[in-house]
Amino acid sequence: MESSPALKFLRLIERKTAKHRQLHLIVDNYSTHTHPDVQEWLGKHPRFVMHFTPTSASWLNMVERFFRDISENRIRRDSFTSVSELELAIDEYVAHHNANPKPFIWTASAADILAKVTRAKAALAATTR
Secondary structure (H helix, E strand, O other), rough: OOOOHHHHHHHHHHOOOOOOOEEEOOOOOHHHHHHHHHHHHHHOOOEEEEEEEEOOHHHHHHHHHHHHHHHHHOOOOEEEOOOHHHHHHHHHHHHHHHHHHOOOOOOHHHHHHHHHHHHHHHHHHOOOO
């Protein structure tokens, strides 16, 4: 079986990092990171410590949402003949967006966010037992 991109990446980190170093990786909850082949590899490489972002991590969702907006409102509306044209379109979109910025207003309380993190940690711990 051909190695997954996740395993190729982990093996690259393994080769390029001093063996005495413990490695902490912050990853999303995407199935790639929890695939049995990846979990088996990680089990054989205990210096790799995985930290999963909570499902629906608010700050990450906002970043993803902004990239979605660029895609839907600018990139999909045009065609580009070069990387520099695409970069210019993105830069122009960001400049236009920043000309009239609006703050993101958090609606969840700190207690709600921390409770969600606690639930996510408990769920993760249950899967590693």
